[in-house]
Amino acid sequence: MIINLQTKFKPGTPGTILLPVTNKAGKIQPEVLTELAALTGQPAHFIDQCFQGGTKEIFPLVTPEAIYILLGLGEQPDFRSTSKTFQQLAAKHSKLLSSALYLHFGLQPNLDSLPYLAEAAVNGLWQGTYQLGQHKSGEPTPHLLHDEATTLTVIAASDHHTALQKGTERAIVIAEAQRGIMHLIDSPANLKTPQHLARFAENSAQKYKYSTTVWTKAQIQAAGMGGLLGVNQGSPDPPVFIVMEYKGTSQNGRLPKVGLVGKGVTFDTGGLSLKPSNNMHYMKSDMGGAAAVLGTLEVAARLELPVHLIGIVPSTDNSVDAHALKPSDVITTYGGKTIEIIDTDAEGRLILADGLGYMVANYKPDILIDLATLTGSSVRTLGYLAAALFSNDDQLAHHLEQAGQHCGERVWRLPLWEEYGDDMKSDVADIKNLSARPVAGAITAAKFLEFFTDSHPSWAHLDIAGAAFGDTPHGQGKAATGYGVRLLTEFLEGLVK
Ligand code: BES
Numbered sequence: 057m058i059i060n061l062q063t064k065f066k067p068g069t070p071g072t073i074l075l076p077v078t079n080k081a082g083k084i085q086p087e088v089l090t091e092l093a094a095l096t097g098q099p100a101h102f103i104d105q106c107f108q109g110g111t112k113e114i115f116p117l118v119t120p121e122a123i124y125i126l127l128g129l130g131e132q133p134d135f136r137s138t139s140k141t142f143q144q145l146a147a148k149h150s151k152l153l154s155s156a157l158y159l160h161f162g163l164q165p166n167l168d169s170l171p172y173l174a175e176a177a178v179n180g181l182w183q184g185t186y187q188l189g190q191h192k193s194g195e196p197t198p199h200l201l202h203d204e205a206t207t208l209t210v211i212a213a214s215d216h217h218t219a220l221q222k223g224t225e226r227a228i229v230i231a232e233a234q235r236g237i238m239h240l241i242d243s244p245a246n247l248k249t250p251q252h253l254a255r256f257a258e259n260s261a262q263k264y265k266y267s268t269t270v271w272t273k274a275q276i277q278a279a280g281m282g283g284l285l286g287v288n289q290g291s292p293d294p295p296v297f298i299v300m301e302y303k304g305t306s307q308n309g310r311l312p313k314v315g316l317v318g319k320g321v322t323f324d325t326g327g328l329s330l331k332p333s334n335n336m337h338y339m340k341s342d343m344g345g346a347a348a349v350l351g352t353l354e355v356a357a358r359l360e361l362p363v364h365l366i367g368i369v370p371s372t373d374n375s376v377d378a379h380a381l382k383p384s385d386v387i388t389t390y391g392g393k394t395i396e397i398i399d400t401d402a403e404g405r406l407i408l409a410d411g412l413g414y415m416v417a418n419y420k421p422d423i424l425i426d427l428a429t430l431t432g433s434s435v436r437t438l439g440y441l442a443a444a445l446f447s448n449d450d451q452l453a454h455h456l457e458q459a460g461q462h463c464g465e466r467v468w469r470l471p472l473w474e475e476y477g478d479d480m481k482s483d484v485a486d487i488k489n490l491s492a493r494p495v496a497g498a499i500t501a502a503k504f505l506e507f508f509t510d511s512h513p514s515w516a517h518l519d520i521a522g523a524a525f526g527d528t529p530h531g532q533g534k535a536a537t538g539y540g541v542r543l544l545t546e547f548l549e550g551l552v553k
Pocket residue numbers: 324326342399401402403404429430431432433435490497521522
């Protein structure tokens with residue numbers, strides 16, 4: 057797909073014309089209605105009757121020359137609803153699209169933050185081309201937007217063009233990373249070993265010029281990463297420890313160093329504390345945190361963000377055999393802290409203990425953020441609409457909240473009060489991996505992770521169990537959402553503004 061910019065649209069031009077429309081008190085403004093009628097050749101009262109411009113409303117008008125698709129943005133269009141509407145369009149209504157596409161913002165030139173909404177639209181469209189049926193037999197039908205001959209012409213006043221140029225390029229880069237990680241998250245467990253994750257990181261690093269080092273099992277053993285090795289004990293595939301680094305050029309003399317750690321459990325059976333079998337198949341997505349880290353490194357390198365980024369992904373599956381980790385085992389993590397295993401299904405925190413410990417001791421980042429599909433408790437608390445945010449740094453939490461608010465990948469902060477940590481004390485080791493009480497599971501998990509940050513002054517933990525994998529326009533069941541890449545990109549950009 058090629059993107060062009062234009063200031064005017066000639067009525068009667070053949071193709072598919074996408075018309076984003078806002079409303080007020082549930083009604084389309086009369087002057088917009090008049091313009092829509094003139095453009096499409098349909099009576100205004102007919103349009104008014106069929107389409108109210110509400111959020112995510114999609115209404116196609118088919119004429120002999122062209123297909124006009126009215127897309128509702130609601131009263132106060134934001135990034136989230138705009139990109140979701142366009143994602144839905146590309147994913148579910150691709151038959152309405154044609155190789156000459158127009159994104160017509162000209163009917164509402166005074167839209168607040170028009171370039172950002174156009175970015176949302178293009179991001180949504182491009183993300184919406186993601187296809188789940190990769191493993192169906194027969195020839196796949198490529199999405200029309202992937203055709204090189206397809207053009208998308210954005211119509212808007214010329215004073216927006218510089219911002220539009222930058223915004224649409226950024227939209228494509230981010231959407232490509234999102235699609236890449238959605239594919240990785242949705243990949244079945246038999247085709248997604250830790251080695252597969254490592255290859256993804258190596259390929260991306262080579263393509264976009266940043267560095268990736270993949271540690272072998274022997275190196276992980278030599279480093280004493282007992283958390284990662286413990287979870288891996290019952291698995292036929294060896295673990296990997298992926299270290300990625302991207303160093304941008306400093307801006308205003310500043311180059312913030314940010315460490316990202318992602319949970320890379322390629323499949324979580326629960327181990328000996330076996331999960332129930334209904335919905336266990338969804339546990340292929342238990343590397344959603346790792347995927348967000350992989351995608352963010354790729355975007356940072358492609359957009360040449362002025363940051364120094366280190367990404368760490370400890371990866372293994374959590375399987376069962378005679379060698380598997382057992383409740384009551386005591387393991388020693390990187391740096392020497394010991395953990396009493398109460399439940400082998402609380403495995404994510406074990407591998408993150410090594411990842412966080414290694415990051416803090418060896419890279420000393422200014423800011424430390426981990427992402428993990430860590431607890432069912434966070435899903436019960438917030439559902440699928442937000443990640444649970446934990447932080448010991450109010451400013452960092454605020455910046456993440458702002459980024460989430462702006463780009464629609466929401467976060468919601470939960471407390472790290474000291475008393476919650478009491479439930480994680482062990483009689484036999486430094487800490488245990490499961491609270492004695494069946495309450496506040498997301499918070500006690502965060503308290504566990506905090507223990508392995510070595511009192512890092514600026515740490516945030518994002519429990520993305522609900523946000524990373526849920527309902528999408530791409531299929532019937534749950535699937536990857538691509539959560540985290542845009543949030544972290546906006547957060548990183550905000551650091552140097
Ligand atoms: N991977 C799961 C968490 C999860 C649950 C992710 C649902 C996505 C959807 C994690 O390893 C896990 O099993 N957590 C347990 C923890 C419990 C044993 C303390 C949970 O949340 O039930």
